[in-house]
Amino acid sequence: MAAPSRSPSSSTSSPTPPGSALETVRQAPHGRILLDALAAGVLAALLALPILGFRLIEVTGGLALDYRFRLVGLAALGVFAGRILVLEARLALAAWRPAAARPETRRTFLGAYASRQSFGWILALLALILPWLPFADRNLIDKATLLLIYVMLGWGLNVVVGLAGLLDLGYVAFYAVGAYSYALLSQNFGLSFWVCLPLAGLLAAVFGMLLGFPVLRLRGDYLAIVTLGFGEIVRVILLNWQDVTGGPNGVSGIQRPSFFGHPFTATTPTGTTFHDLFGLPFSPDHRIIFLYYLSLTLALATNLVTLRIRRLPIGRAWEALREDEIACRSLGIDPTRTKLSAFATGAMFAGFAGSFFATRQGFISPESFSFLESAIILAIVVLGGLGSQIGIVLSAILLVGLPEWFRDLQQYRMLAFGGAMVLIMLWRPRGLMASRDPTVRLAAVPTSPGTGG
């Protein structure tokens, strides 16, 4: 990722991708290790601040914010010290191991293109058979569904942050727009899930454009701050626009999903229920499993579309814009429109995820769309290694899955989240899967006759 752009020394000599930990180690005696660890520590502090730094506590007469900056400091310090240890250990190990054995073993470990692809297929297969595995109970399937929502959100935000390089801290706003669109459309107009889903995506995309239009002229930090504000504005509107959104009470009794018109209930006043349709005994598990497969379908569709978009001219323009906006303009790319399209595309996927979230919960309120959610999704994308689809799945499992597991431990849940984050940063400070595959390879393109310019 952070390839030292114009230095000719980083050219062809090393087979390891530039920027990888091993490269750092190899040409790096201790000063560089210190720098690397420092960078990791700062990043950890930034990510930990919103997640570990604040906690809501109940005091007499309401809620208050508890500041836990010491925890943030500890996390950053832990990453810093741990990173030094890990790198020094690797350095010692690399010196000790025979030289010839080094690069290849490293490359094949999830790093090489082919093995990463097969790893993706294995994950997909595992997801497909998950409900039928012997250890899969109701609880696990339900958690996996939630995980898939985050994966979907991560893939959507990745378009904006990973590809287009726009730091969006208010992504949860589009998630909220999607959820409320579904809730209100289905309650007020009685539209079904399959009608509401595209509408919710469309509405979120339109919102993305409306926000993007005035904001996208800003760069870097300014953009981050304005999007953060926008996310809060949307939440405050949801809280205060009582007549439409129900304010803090939210919207309840949202239409639950049905199997193409056959509800997952024990009985139904009209038509047939799902279990009657298939002649099964009634079980509440049916709905859970159906929801799981629905979320898997949506997530896989998101994956397919975002993977494909990356190979289209618009996807390449997003990445080019992230790399050098001035060069883009000199090639005839309209930066504003291109950024806007990235924003709208990301928002659309958040809209889909939001409307699925609403139908799964049956109840939504502004509380589900706080800044913390934005921070978690962003952490998933950043720690997954900006731009990598599988990296996002892995970091979602670590960041959302693990803490869900510890939900019984109540207040230690966020600690588990922080712990998972620290572990990832120690292991791979540039994200789980930081290397980038080209969208097209010359070797893979057939030559056609009549080549000309």
Add this chain to the structure above:
Amino acid sequence: MYCSSRPALLTVDHLSMRFGGLFAVNDLGFTAYGSEITAIIGPNGAGKTTLFNCLTGFYKPSVGRIALTAPGAPRFLLERMDGYRIARDARVARTFQNIRLFPGMSVLENLLVGQHTPLMRASRYSLAGLLGLRGYRLQERRSLDTARYWLDRTGLTAQADQPAGSLPYGSQRRLEIARAMCTEPALLCLDEPAAGLNPRESLDLNQLILDIRQEQGIGILLIEHDMSVVMTISDHVIVLDHGSLIADDDPAGVRCDPAVIRAYLGTAEDEDLPTEVAADLNRTAAGGRS
């Protein structure tokens, strides 16, 4: 005053660019012709890069008019257009004094981004692209062929799948030219393309520029410091000093122009280099060895 039998391509009139009290370009007027190499020379800080920035829309000139009349296209007044529209509609392509590639993307991808306009048109708001329709696939094939052609011309085929940022300095320069050519420009502006190249690379580059003019028949504006290069490959030389035009002639005429000699002898060339040039030279020293 330079005269040519070829049709005028770019006409600049009374162009001025002010930064505070400094006129980086001062009431400049000249004409560049199609199928010719027009060299722009002058001491450091003369305003050459600023002129390019005005031509390509990165600066809005304070005063003046820039008209482009490419064969088979309407006349464009560049001073009124946004930078990306100058590249897209008027077809002016440029390279940068300090190279601007997409370093994390592969060499081939850099060349495909250069063909964004036709690819984007064929992908029809990305719908045809997403569905993989025939029209899009054909355009993609065409664009890959164009990319392959320029890879071949610039000797980068073997590195096509490497990140652009990992190329040696000289190859990055050539890649930037190849990327500009992928936009099928009517006018190509090269800002010190030979800076930092070793003599061999520099010779190859001169040949490439001559070939581009010969084969594509486009106009080329070339900022160049090496006078021997200017004298051998350019048809027309424009000399700037402190933002003003001091000579506009063919190479032989410029060589013995008293004003030019004064401008060049009056300033010791290597003193007070602008920092960017100094940085360039340092990089060159590092890059030349590898």
